[in-house]
Amino acid sequence: MTASAVGRGRVTQGRVSALLRYQLSLLLRSQRWLPPVLFYALLLVAGWFGGQQYGDSLGWCAGMLVPVCAWLTRTATSAEPDAARSVVAAAVGARTARGAMLAVALGCGLLLGAVGGAFEVATSSAPIGPHAPIATIVQDGLVAVLVGVLAGTALGALPIRGRAAGALALTAGSLGLLVLAGSPVNAAVRQTFTSGQLYAVTSLPWLALVEAVALLAVCAVVAVRAESS
Structure with a gap:
């Protein structure tokens, strides 16, 4: 690899990093992230019961992450x-700008999923009576949480005017992803709800995760294509 190629790669990496920081700062400064985050906190509290x-x-956490x-x-x-969007699109391209927005949204969603998953693990208890290993139950649940983040981000990314x-x-x-039988979210949440049973199939909802990706x-x-059309 030549020195010029390395230099171009570093410049591109620097531009991408700057674009991600810019999109994140826009989101944080707008404070429009507060309503979905507060809604998520309310849903977690509403679904929390002592000894759950x-x-x-x-499973509740995973499902609620879809609309959030x-x-x-x-x-x-x-x-x-709109004015800033036009300037950024002219500088880096509309598709790159849209990709950075989605990357920031996905990162924020993963953070919410991590916080929510940690909260549920810390406040929950083991099933009563014979049950599958706790580590397996938690693994199934955390994979379902990741499925909820990915599917929710995918839904929110759709370019609807x-x-x-x-x-x-x-x-x-959101309702469709939660209730339809062919939905990866529905499959992952259903497996999580039944993972505590002694003879449950606890192989992790990998298929649902692949489908969500x-x-x-x-x-x-x-x-991204719609942004430049």
């Missing part, structure tokens, strides 16, 4: 003023 079992509490991460992603991708249409799409999409990748590509 690990599988139930982590969808809302947060929608907020992150609309926090930039209009505030009312966006809110309706997020609500309907694929869903996020597809929605991100659609969003």
